[in-house]
Amino acid sequence: MAHVLLLHSALGLRPGVHTFADRLRERGHEVVVPDYYEGHVFDEEAPGIAHRDAHPEYFESVRELAATLPPETVLAGFSLGAWFAQRLAARRPRARAAILLHSVAAPRHEWSGVPVQVHRHEDDPWISPADLPSLGAAVEASSAPFEDHVTPGRGHLFTDPELPGYDEAVTSATIERIDVFLR
Numbered sequence: 443m444a445h446v447l448l449l450h451s452a453l454g455l456r457p458g459v460h461t462f463a464d465r466l467r468e469r470g471h472e473v474v475v476p477d478y479y480e481g482h483v484f485d486e487e488a489p490g491i492a493h494r495d496a497h498p499e500y501f502e503s504v505r506e507l508a509a510t511l512p513p514e515t516v517l518a519g520f521s522l523g524a525w526f527a528q529r530l531a532a533r534r535p536r537a538r539a540a541i542l543l544h545s546v547a548a549p550r551h552e553w554s555g556v557p558v559q560v561h562r563h564e565d566d567p568w569i570s571p572a573d574l575p576s577l578g579a580a581v582e583a584s585s586a587p588f589e590d591h592v593t594p595g596r597g598h599l600f601t602d603p604e605l606p607g608y609d610e611a612v613t614s615a616t617i618e619r620i621d622v623f624l625r
Contacts, residue, residue: 449523
């Protein structure tokens with residue numbers, strides 16, 4: 443089983459993040475779910491992003507936490523949390539994997555060799571279409587596996603049961619794919 447650092451989105455540490463973590467725990471994984479927003483939770487993206495923008499120190503607190511975890515920890519996150527996980531994985535070559543839910547960014551440097559699994563909508567307003575093939579090419583050039591799991595349609599956070607875009611079937615498939623990827 444894997445040790446997983448699961449990072450929340452710009453909406454904060456919502457109950458849906460805990461639910462997702464519990465579903466991974468049911469599969470035998472050890473999951474750490476930090477609240478780097480210090481209790482702030484939002485129902486809409488704009489105030490959550492404004493909160494993030496007002497606190498650039500959040501990434502540093504996540505980096506410090508990650509440094510205390512085993513080097514082979516899986517770095518995973520939702521949207522903003524996926525962006526943080528990808529940044530950490532780019533400089534942590536012993537990480538077991540990067541699981542990017544609802545977010546992908548073009549790599550800033552040569553990829554570290556960490557395997558990557560992406561879960562996203564076909565049309566996600568927060569993902570630049572050019573970023574996905576750029577990351578995929580960098581990951582594969584490092585000889586690491588790259589998986590891109592696409593949900594048809596337009597949307598963003600389909601794994602949070604309290605949000606309008608939630609899809610239980612896709613979330614269950616996502617949990618299954620993550621579990622298989624980590625075994």
